[in-house]
Amino acid sequence: AQLVESGGGLVQEGGSLRLSCAASGRTFSSYARGWFRQAPGKEREFVTAITWRLGYTVYADSVKGRFTISRDNAKNTVYLQMDSLKPEDTAVYYCAEKKTGGSLRNDWEWDYWGQGTQVTVSS
Secondary structure, eight states: OEEEEEOOEEEETTOOEEEEEEEESSOOOOSEEEEEEEOTTSOOEEEEEEETTTOOEEEOTTTTTTEEEEEEGGGTEEEEEEOSOOGGGOEEEEEEEESSOSOSSOGGGOOEEOOOEEEEEEO
16 A cells, blocks of 8 residues: 655745645555654654544644644545645655554654655745
8 A cells, every 4th residue: 555645835925735645555444644744954743643533633733723634534535734834834744654553743653654745835
C-alpha cells in the first residue's frame, strides 16, 4: 500500500489550501493517519492526526484553530484543511499511517509515509 498526498502549492499569507492523503494499492486497517511537516533546515514536526475508528483528533499548538483534519472512511482518505496560512507554515507536508495505538506526536512511531507535498506561503 502507498500513501499519496495531493493539494500542495503556493498561496499568499492568509490564504487556504486543502491537502488530501489517499491510500493506493492494497488497503490496510490501521489506527490513525496524520500529517507531519519539514521546513528547510529544520527537523520534521508533528502537525495533526486523526484516529480511524473514533475520529479522535490532536493538533500541534502552532496550527490549532487554523488547521482542520478530517477523514472519509469509505474512501480511505484524510484531508487537511489549512486556513489563515502563515509564511512559517511553508514546508513539505508528509502524510503518515500508524498501524497501532500509542503516541501520535512522535514520528518514529508511525509506520508508513507518503512522498510529501510542498506548501509555500508567501508574505
